[in-house]
Amino acid sequence: MTTTAVAPVSAEASAAPVKNYLKQTTTIRSWLLTLDHKRIGVMYLIISLLAFFIGGMLAEVIRTQLLTPSGLIFHGGGAAYRQYNQVFTLHGIIMVFMVLVPMTPAAIGNFTLPLLLGAKDVAFPRLNLFSFYLYVSGAVLAILSTVLGAVDTGWTFYAPYSIDSNSYVVLMVAGIFLLGFSSIFTGLNFIVTIHKLRPRGMTWFRMPLFLWATYATSIIQVAATPVIGVTLLLLIVERVMGIGIFNSALGGDPVLFQHFFWFYSHPAVYIMILPAMGIVSEIITTFSHKTIFGYRFIAMSSLAIALIGFVVWGHHLFVNGQSAELDAIFSFLTFLVAIPSAVKVFNWLATMYKGAIDLKTPMLYALSFIVLFTIGGFTGVVLGALSTDVVLHDTYFVVAHFHYVMFGGAIIAFLGGLHYWWPKMTGRMYSEPWGKFACGLLFIAFNLTFFPQLVVGAHGMPRRYATYLPEYQSYMVVSTIGAYLQLIAFLTMAGYLLHSLFRGAKAPENPWGGTTLEWTTSSPPPTENFLGTPEVDVPYDYSLVEYDPAIGSYIRKEPVPFAEQAH
Amino acid sequence: MVNLRIAGQCLAPMCCAAYACHVLAPGQDTSQVMSMTDEQAHTPAPPPDDKVLGLLGNKKAPAMHIPGAGNLGIALLIVALGMLFAASLVSYLVVRYHMHLGPGAEIHLPPGLWVSTAILLISSGTIHWALAAVRRDQEKMLRLALAVTFALGIAFLIMQTANWLDLAAAMHRSLAAIHAQADVLLPGGAIIPADRSLVQHHDLLVLFYVFTILHGLHVLGGLIPLAVVTLRAFSGRYSRNYHPGVRYSVMYWHFLDIVWLLIFAVLELTF
Structure with a gap:
């Protein structure tokens, strides 16, 4: 994006260098009560990474358990198997509600959204901080319920398990209720910000694509999340008052719960994947040093995915007593999602075609995303087809599909975004060789973990059991080895990222050659983000940046004042 | 699509958070004041919102004036809460559809609901x-109208409380009847008596409480910001050119009204 009108730094300002947002103030209180979107984003990042660590260790427990057919950790029946249920339930709840939903939209989104917009902050900074504390409170309730008696219902809380279970379901559900409202307010804030805070020159179709993705995500957050709020509220009422809403033993309707749950939770997977796709769009064009191919198609495909995503929830209920006519309709609508998703993939590939591709770490993550997301997407079409879904329902095929989309998609793109914006966030460069090593290892380990699960799922191995038939053991061992390798990859990543905080080279303004506005301010940015008011023209014009080996950074070529540019 | 201007002016919604949107756009007051014409200049400069009701009292709030941000924020809040109430009504209708209420243990909606509807x-x-x-x-006129609205809001909640108490006796009766013939105790404390219709009457009562209390909480959540807006009106903060708090309250209040009419209609038709 041509960025031209950043006001020249005045004489006094250059005499007293502007402190960046990390150094502006240093007290704990200045962080905890901050209204700075960048600090709030960093706090989201820290907490969701902690949650990711816990969720990941639970996954390692699951994989260790499944090394042997009778179970390596939990064996002997009853109570032990219930503990296994608790482990995979917590893994699911933490990863979905505390990592995937807030990580990319709230952590990366908060940090980058105003920067990409050229704004000082989001529209409602206090609401932003309020969302963060709702998130923290929800997480605290969830931890409390885990300490008192961890839920064992599966992350979907299906009735009647969630009504009969004698674990602390009410507390956990109340926590998720708060997490949901945190998500609603974040979405509301981002929509208003994108509507009202675009700088001069940034029309809707000149916005960076990450903003389009965030906008589509926010629509889902605002319109779908309240439904799970009501559902969980009714679940609480049902448990506390002992009445029959979802429990068929009391005259309730368990399928109603599933409809409501998936009315939110299916769009929720687009809350997780859409911003991830936005990150990939930014990374691909930057590291191909070539303007994005099919800008409007990518922008509109985000909205299309969000809108179609609202009407596909019934594909989770193909075998749960839904009528055949509804099944067919939902199956058709589900196939429709494949179209905008494929539009994005083809546009990314076309962007790279004849580009000057620079295989830096973020680009490797973006390429991994394309491969893994495509596998996840294709297996999704298999599951969206009625006849195959009846066979594959509740098998490891579903588990593997979900992980290909959510981990191979959302988390891998998040890691790409983390590496892409890490210099901007921290002002430090991480070690490029170690970054490439960790990314490569993660890619191999990921496929080792989940590809065998696709195979055993197709063979009929059911999900969520603590034990399995001996014939699956070789696949399960490979899968577990993959999971351990992933742990090594993540620990490596944590190592070099933390190392970079203390020993990393100072990051220049624009280390990758990006054209969006965040690369026109210092790394890390000052509290006000920009020293002047940025104005923008056509996005993704790479003829305007060139590498300057003297400072190791990309610089803008011949800045032409905005007013003199041809329109 | 591009101009997603939600025609939310005539609808309006909900909790303390509604107000959050107002308060959370800091500095709106100050910059608006500067654009005031001379005849309004005599009105005392309103203190920045964050000093009046800042959630966290951080005085270093970036001073931003974003025209239209508050309206859009409230409109989106109305969309979110609209989904919340829509989902509640759908769940009620589905559960009600599955019920087979037999004769006996007749429950009638308290007539006081008509009074609270009129008040709202x-x-x-x-x-x-x-x-x-x-x-x-x-x-x-503004002060009077806001004060009357606030009083009517309180009156609505009082009337609703009377309605809830009114049905409490029926609730006790249905519980006692259920306990009198309880024969199965499910894990989690749920009871299945021989006469299912009794239980379903009881469930219906509980759902009545759930949805009316859910609405009542949103009224309560609207009264808090309304009180602040009313107090500000009394200190002369609002003028023809500057009255965001009044506008937001109106949007939200109309929304509460429409939601209540829907809830009330559905209850009257199906109870």
């Missing part, structure tokens, strides 16, 4: 009157 409808009129008044710079 009138309050929707009075708050609109407040908006009309502030648009014509009729300060006394």
Whole structure:
């Protein structure tokens, strides 16, 4: 994006260098009560990474358990198997509600959204901080319920398990209720910000694509999340008052719960994947040093995915007593999602075609995303087809599909975004060789973990059991080895990222050659983000940046004042 | 699509958070004041919102004035809460559809619901009157209309409480009847008596409480910001050109009204 009108730094300002947002103030209180979107984003990042660590260790427990057919950790029946249920339930709840939903939209989104917009902050900074504390409170309730008696219902809380279970379901559900409202307010804030805070020159179709993705995500957050709020509220009422809403033993309707749950939770997977796709769009064009191919198609495909995503929830209920006519309709609508998703993939590939591709770490993550997301997407079409879904329902095929989309998609793109914006966030460069090593290892380990699960799922191995038939053991061992390798990859990543905080080279303004506005301010940015008011023209014009080996950074070529540019 | 301007002015919604959107756009007051014309200049400069009701009292809030941000924020809040109430009504209708209420243990909706409905409808009129008044710079009328609306809001909650107490006796009766013939105790404390219709009457009562209390909480959540707006009106903060708090309250209050009419209609038709 041509960025031209950043006001020249005045004489006094250059005499007293502007402190960046990390150094502006240093007290704990200045962080905890901050209204700075960048600090709030960093706090989201820290907490969701902690949650990711816990969720990941639970996954390692699951994989260790499944090394042997009778179970390596939990064996002997009853109570032990219930503990296994608790482990995979917590893994699911933490990863979905505390990592995937807030990580990319709230952590990366908060940090980058105003920067990409050229704004000082989001529209409602206090609401932003309020969302963060709702998130923290929800997480605290969830931890409390885990300490008192961890839920064992599966992350979907299906009735009647969630009504009969004698674990602390009410507390956990109340926590998720708060997490949901945190998500609603974040979405509301981002929509208003994108509507009202675009700088001069940034029309809707000149916005960076990450903003389009965030906008589509926010629509889902605002319109779908309240439904799970009501559902969980009714679940609480049902448990506390002992009445029959979802429990068929009391005259309730368990399928109603599933409809409501998936009315939110299916769009929720687009809350997780859409911003991830936005990150990939930014990374691909930057590291191909070539303007994005099919800008409007990518922008509109985000909205299309969000809108179609609202009407596909019934594909989770193909075998749960839904009528055949509804099944067919939902199956058709589900196939429709494949179209905008494929539009994005083809546009990314076309962007790279004849580009000057620079295989830096973020680009490797973006390429991994394309491969893994495509596998996840294709297996999704298999599951969206009625006849195959009846066979594959509740098998490891579903588990593997979900992980290909959510981990191979959302988390891998998040890691790409983390590496892409890490210099901007921290002002430090991480070690490029170690970054490439960790990314490569993660890619191999990921496929080792989940590809065998696709195979055993197709063979009929059911999900969520603590034990399995001996014939699956070789696949399960490979899968577990993959999971351990992933742990090594993540620990490596944590190592070099933390190392970079203390020993990393100072990051220049624009280390990758990006054209969006965040690369026109210092790394890390000052509290006000920009020293002047940025104005923008056509996005993704790479003829305007060139590498300057003297400072190791990309610089803008011949800045032409905005007013003199041809329109 | 691009101009997602939600026609939310006539609808309006909900909790303390509604107010959050107002308060959370810091500095709106100050910059608006600067654009005031001379005749309004005599009104005392409103203190920045964050000093009045800052959630966290951080005085270093970036001073931003974003025209239209508050309106859009409230409109989106109304969309979110609209989904919340829509989902509640759908769940109620589905559960009600599955019920087979036999004779006996007849429950009637308290007639007081008509009174509270009337109160809420009138309050929707009075708050609109407040908006009309502030648009014509009729300060006394604005104060009166806001104060009356606030009083009507309180009256609505009092009336609803009376209705809830009214049904409490029926609730006790249905519980006692259920306990009298309880024969199965499910894990989690749920009871299945021989006469299922008794249980379903009981469930219906509980759902009545759930949805009316859910709405009542949103009224309560609207009264808090309304109180602040009313107090500000009394300190002369609003004028024809500057009255965001009044506008947001109107949007939200109308929304509460429409939601209540829907809930009430559904209850009357299906109870």
